[in-house]
Amino acid sequence: MxxxxxxxxxxxxxxxxxxxxxxxxxxxxxxxxxxxxxxxxxxxxxxxxxxxxxxxxxxxxxxxxxxxxxxxxxxxxxxxxxxxxxxxxxxxxxxxxxxxxxxxxxxxxxxxxxTAMLAAAARAGAPLGHDFCAINLSDNLKPWSLIEKRLRLAAEADFAMAFYNPRSKSRPEGFTKTLQILQESCGDARPVIFARAVSTPDETIRVVPLTECTPDMANMRTVVLVGSSTTRIIARAGAPFVYTPRSVDT
The missing domain is CATH 3.40.1010.10 (Tetrapyrrole methylase, N-terminal domain)
Incomplete structure (x- = not known):
């Protein structure tokens, strides 16, 4: 057989x-x-x-x-x-x-x-509409120093970012450090999307300025999307649309 x-x-x-x-x-x-x-x-x-x-x-x-x-x-x-x-x-x-x-x-x-990343992006609009990267914030299989290096380089390159495994009971400090790095490196109020249990009955989607993000907004059921400096918000009566334009001014 x-x-x-x-x-x-x-x-x-x-x-x-x-x-x-x-x-x-x-x-x-x-x-x-x-x-x-x-x-x-x-x-x-x-x-x-x-x-x-x-x-x-x-x-x-x-x-x-x-x-x-x-x-x-x-x-x-x-x-x-x-x-x-x-x-x-x-x-x-x-x-x-x-x-x-x-x-x-x-x-x-x-x-x-x-993926949860793509499902979350679709719920919010099109935050990954231009260049982006995905980073697993768990340091179970790689050292935190490598995660930190990639975060800083991604911020320098002005990628939109998607974070998997942002925060667990055994790793509460990693996402705290991540937010500190982004707030120091980016220095603006770009939108951050916290998509918890996306596509399930427990789904919640929150759009928060980077300057107002706190570690408790994420857990292991959350995928976190961070906009680039060009990401925009379209305000409306309901939840806003978040999108990143396909072109970049030079």
Missing amino acids: TGSLVIAGLGPGAGSLVTPEVTDALAQATDVVGYIPYVARVAARPGLTLHPSDNRVEIDRSRHALELASAGRHVVVVSSGDPGVFAMASAVFEALEAGPAAWRDLDIRVLPGI
Whole structure:
């Protein structure tokens, strides 16, 4: 029996934002592997085995998925958002590169998904309409000094920015430092979007000037978007539109 491995993105939360391609892959799967809350989003059915695991065992999870596929199973590794954006696709390929040579002959596909960053940007308008960068503020897998360097260079380059994993109970100081760096480096009231639990019933979207941002405005369910110096706000009766023009004056 020839197995297969699909690395799929489940989108930011709403079932309507899961792509048809991912839905089809889940319908054909014999096994679904992933972080506990993401596997919980997949409905149980006869013939499907769910393999939830903790968030800090990505390489072990990847090896398990590759072993299942090499045994002839049809495996889907699930991530939220897009699997290639701070998610499981890199972990699977890391395990693949270090694993048995036979794994490289498996049928492996990566299926894209809608990221929280893109869903949040769409809710607000078009804050990522020009050049932007995405930075994971967690220092679990890289040193804080590297995060700080990238923040300062992104601010100097005047990118719009998207921040993943901004603040957790175990890392409350990182986002405090991030705001300090941005407020020192940018020195203006550019808009910052705090999008919490985007696309779910718990969704909240706040637009706050950079000069008024505080660390408690973000948690691990929040993606934070920071405008560039050219980002604009269109005020209206409801929530404002935030957008970054496609052109830059020279």
